[in-house]
Amino acid sequence: MPGEFELIRRHFASARCAQPGDGLALGIGDDCALLALPAGEQLVVSTDTLVAGRHFPDPCDPFLLGQRALAVSVSDLAAMGAEPVAFTLAISLPEADSCWLDGFVRGLEQMARRCAIRLAGGDTTRGPLTLTLTVLGRVPSGQALTRSGARPGELLCVGGPLGLAAGALPLVLGQQQVAAHLARPLLEQYWTPMPQLDLGRQLRGRASAVLDVSDGLLADCGHLARASGVALWIDRERLPLSPGLLAVAGRAQAMDCILSGGDDYVLAFTLPETALAGLDAPGVRVIGRVTGGHGVHLLDGQGQEVTPLRRGYVHF
Amino acid sequence: MPGEFELIRRHFASARCAQPGDGLALGIGDDCALLALPAGEQLVVSTDTLVAGRHFPDPCDPFLLGQRALAVSVSDLAAMGAEPVAFTLAISLPEADSCWLDGFVRGLEQMARRCAIRLAGGDTTRGPLTLTLTVLGRVPSGQALTRSGARPGELLCVGGPLGLAAGALPLVLGQQQVAAHLARPLLEQYWTPMPQLDLGRQLRGRASAVLDVSDGLLADCGHLARASGVALWIDRERLPLSPGLLAVAGRAQAMDCILSGGDDYVLAFTLPETALAGLDAPGVRVIGRVTGGHGVHLLDGQGQEVTPLRRGYVHF
CATH class of the missing domain: 3.90.650.10 (PurM-like C-terminal domain)
Incomplete structure (x- = not known):
């Protein structure tokens, strides 16, 4: 019998945005996911944690939360001038509510489609609702946008x-x-x-x-x-x-x-x-x-x- | 005045393993970190969450915890035949205890040195002690080790x-x-x-x-x-x-x-x-x-x- 959290894992693994393709060579299910990066590009990475009741209202619509959590993280890729490639999601949940999960995964899928990013893996634990997303992107080598180049007169x-x-x-x-x-x-x-x-x-x-x-x-x-x-x-x-x-x-x-x-x-x-x-x-x-x-x-x-x-x- | 969590962030940013070099082109401090991946290699990624009292005893020695948390995550890279490149750390802490942080960062640094991996970024929130690590590695294209190739007679x-x-x-x-x-x-x-x-x-x-x-x-x-x-x-x-x-x-x-x-x-x-x-x-x-x-x-x-x-x- 698969446990409650194995069922949650399968929920995410079957999401449309978790299927291999477009740079994601191997997705959820092995020790690691495997990504292809074109020659001449650098990898861009950022991690964000969102805590229920602090970074978003609790309770809230899980579909909207799924969209927002991913959007907030992908915005860091935009700020580097990067193309989204993949993200991982570590989620802490007080219980396995399949209705909630359905909505949340649909929200993730919707935003993932709009940003052309794929779910590459993650982890599920029991606890107060908390989301940690790590987003990965790619940018032509030497062309990433940083915070440090502003000059007087601009x-x-x-x-x-x-x-x-x-x-x-x-x-x-x-x-x-x-x-x-x-x-x-x-x-x-x-x-x-x-x-x-x-x-x-x-x-x-x-x-x-x-x-x-x-x-x-x-x-x-x-x-x-x-x-x-x-x-x-x-x-x-x-x-x-x-x-x-x-x-x-x-x-x-x-x-x-x-x-x-x-x-x-x-x-x-x-x-x-x-x-x-x-x-x-x-x-x-x-x-x-x-x-x-x-x-x-x-x-x-x-x-x-x-x-x-x-x-x-x-x-x- | 920097806030308590800004001080924690600086603690991690000044860790030896967080300094750029060896594939880490840009570390903590911008919207994203920037990594170089040699041509002909694929990127390997895995995320693990460790919760105090479930995945490790609470309280425990922060130095040992820093070592163990990183080792557990890097082990997934070993299982793919990958070379470690970088990791991000999302940490939830009940309070900013600089003595605890000193020990924890020293433990991370020690294991990072032994595994030749660098801290590329992360996030800090207040809450029960929880660690989410995302490890990134590289492997020659097509040579990653997966779970699915075992054959009768082996x-x-x-x-x-x-x-x-x-x-x-x-x-x-x-x-x-x-x-x-x-x-x-x-x-x-x-x-x-x-x-x-x-x-x-x-x-x-x-x-x-x-x-x-x-x-x-x-x-x-x-x-x-x-x-x-x-x-x-x-x-x-x-x-x-x-x-x-x-x-x-x-x-x-x-x-x-x-x-x-x-x-x-x-x-x-x-x-x-x-x-x-x-x-x-x-x-x-x-x-x-x-x-x-x-x-x-x-x-x-x-x-x-x-x-x-x-x-x-x-x-x-």
Whole structure:
């Protein structure tokens, strides 16, 4: 008789995204999985842990969780300009609920298909719901995008809307209700952030420094500024403010979500102005510039430095 | 002010085994790590989770735990005939105890040095002590060792002693005391199992099927037999019985440790008799043979099939 956790393992092993093909030579079932990497490419790897009640609400829809967990991890590959190849999933579960597993695996499969990534293996243990994903990608040798190349004179850009996921939190947690047409874009950004893989690809050879905004714009720009040894100046008036976020959060809170909310999973990057031409990415906005110095500085419409509400990032 | 978990991250980032070099082009600190893989090689990947109180005693010596956690994971690379390249570590900790972290990182470093593997990244969360390691290795394309190639007429072998780690459990848990010279080899095998990387390397092109014994000899031979579509016959009299294990466990219990104890992390493999010559591995023993059919069968000294005490594997 297979045990409860052997049944869970089979659940994952039979997922569509766990079948060999496209670089996955050998999948779940042996001591290790086996992957092919084309000549002239480097391997990119990142590990993220998501804990129920800290990184996502508990309980929540397992389908949405499956999508979100994978998207959040693949976003790190986008930030390196990498192509997704495969991921492993270590999951801790309080019990084997086949209905929950069905939904979760379907969510994983959906996001795996959209990102062209395969499930290569993992491990299952009993315990409070926790997910650790390790994502593997590939990038032409020497072309990976890092945080450390920003230079004075360059522009600071973001790849898409900010603050929506943070603005969605009161809706996700059931603490607030708003009209469906306002809630939808916020909830979509929270539950189904689409890793900006195409933008990452286009930034290879163009951008000098890239990361994905996960801890909040100010905090992550701080990481980029520190790694590059430069100062970043953000024009508050250039930050995109969506009507949905404004309606849900009000102006002051909306700006706080944009600057410090976290969970955005859009790319922030620096590049010379000449490199901006030819970038085929409608969501990209220039939000500031790079100078010598250090730290992240916020400017109002008159070019005066202002102090944000907060800089840190607090999980709920 | 860096937070408690930022301090933990720095602890790992400054570990000797986390410094770039030897295939690790970019380590901890960016969105992803970056690895080089020589042309003509495939990537091998495996993920394992270890939970305190289930997969190791809690509390325990953090130095020994660091060694053991990495060894257990690297053993999966040995079973594929792979060379270790890098690993990621997702660690959940109830608190940031710098003394504990010092010991744990030193243990990781020691085993990383012995296995020539580097720490490429990871994640830190607060919670009950849990470790998820993803190990990455490389193997010449097409030469990875799997579980599925065993053929009738071949020999069944193991790469080293069995049952010692299971025999050590009562000592590890403080439930039994024996003379130090008897306890030492058992405790060493429990806390510092050395992944059989050299044996795995030698088995490339020689062995038809390989895995590492982690769930117990009978259970893992069952996996190999099922994957290969063969039957395995184990001669009980050929199983190595160490004096230490005999003294600690008594004859019946010692045999149970050998057959079903688990946590051995030695390789079990099948190969044609002609391939045995030239294998430079003093610990290897022939313990049985492969025939058509299915299942794992245990034979006594008279060649009669006998029933083992148990087949399963139960974590403490």
